[in-house]
Amino acid sequence: MDLKQITPMVLTYNEAPNLGRMLAKLDWAEEVLIVDSFSDDETIAIARARPRTRILQRRFDTFASQCNYGLEHTRTEWVLSMDADYVLSDELIKEISALRPGTTTAGYRANFKYCIYGQSLRSSLYPPRTVLHKLNRARYREDGYGHRVVLEGEIKQLTGVILHDDRKPLERWFAEQVKYAGREAEHLATTPSEELNRTDKIRRWVFVAPILVLFYTLILRGAVLDGWRGWFYAFQRTLAELMLSLKLLEKRFNK
Numbered sequence: 001m002d003l004k005q006i007t008p009m010v011l012t013y014n015e016a017p018n019l020g021r022m023l024a025k026l027d028w029a030e031e032v033l034i035v036d037s038f039s040d041d042e043t044i045a046i047a048r049a050r051p052r053t054r055i056l057q058r059r060f061d062t063f064a065s066q067c068n069y070g071l072e073h074t075r076t077e078w079v080l081s082m083d084a085d086y087v088l089s090d091e092l093i094k095e096i097s098a099l100r101p102g103t104t105t106a107g108y109r110a111n112f113k114y115c116i117y118g119q120s121l122r123s124s125l126y127p128p129r130t131v132l133h134k135l136n137r138a139r140y141r142e143d144g145y146g147h148r149v150v151l152e153g154e155i156k157q158l159t160g161v162i163l164h165d166d167r168k169p170l171e172r173w174f175a176e177q178v179k180y181a182g183r184e185a186e187h188l189a190t191t192p193s194e195e196l197n198r199t200d201k202i203r204r205w206v207f208v209a210p211i212l213v214l215f216y217t218l219i220l221r222g223a224v225l226d227g228w229r230g231w232f233y234a235f236q237r238t239l240a241e242l243m244l245s246l247k248l249l250e251k252r253f254n255k
Contacts, residue, residue: 001078001099004030006132008080009070013037013060015084016046017167023050025088028097029080035070063147067140074135081131081149085166086112092160096132106153107133115165116229123221125213125237126164130155177240185247203241206248210241 008026012019012034023046026032032053036043037060047053058069071079080096092110099108107130114124130149137152166173188196188204196204203209217223217237223230 006078007076016042018085064140087163095160106137106151181243214238
């Protein structure tokens, strides 16, 4: 695949702790499209300091709307959908350059290695994500507390990985988790049970999910072998589930 036909698209809001490291792995791109939600830290200055970045600003309403806005302003055949805390591995960049997509191929899915303060964990709960896709076959939609791309065509799996390496302060993580928990609680409360996956059905039980996540992350996924970083990650995931449980209980009490 000709890398000149790929535009990395990055959503940002106050991503100064992450953006520079991510952009350093995108030097191969002819243009990097930044869709910014009016950051008030050094995000814009960092973006402007890198060559070949184009910055658009739009008031945030939903992640899907931000992504679709970016698609409307993309000028290449392919889009690489990036979060500001993603860092491409050299192996993945090489793999993408060697791709020869067929006429039915609409996108590619990548696996992630989760990092805690720069060191990757053996495993995590972070799911694979479709990150590389054709512009004219894609549309983003909301999906619970997040968003996902809907593609017309075949999605293939990449073997190279992306590092998820968020260096923003823990206080920012707390604030974001409160918002995510509220949106996810609304999703779980209003979606028919038959439309939920097994994980979301367990989350509806409220008390079970946080305990299961702690055990699953530490023991079954091996975070305990990653030392204090593994415990840090396990506590983060457990706390996120506890916040969701509290939001679900709040909705029940307010009926």
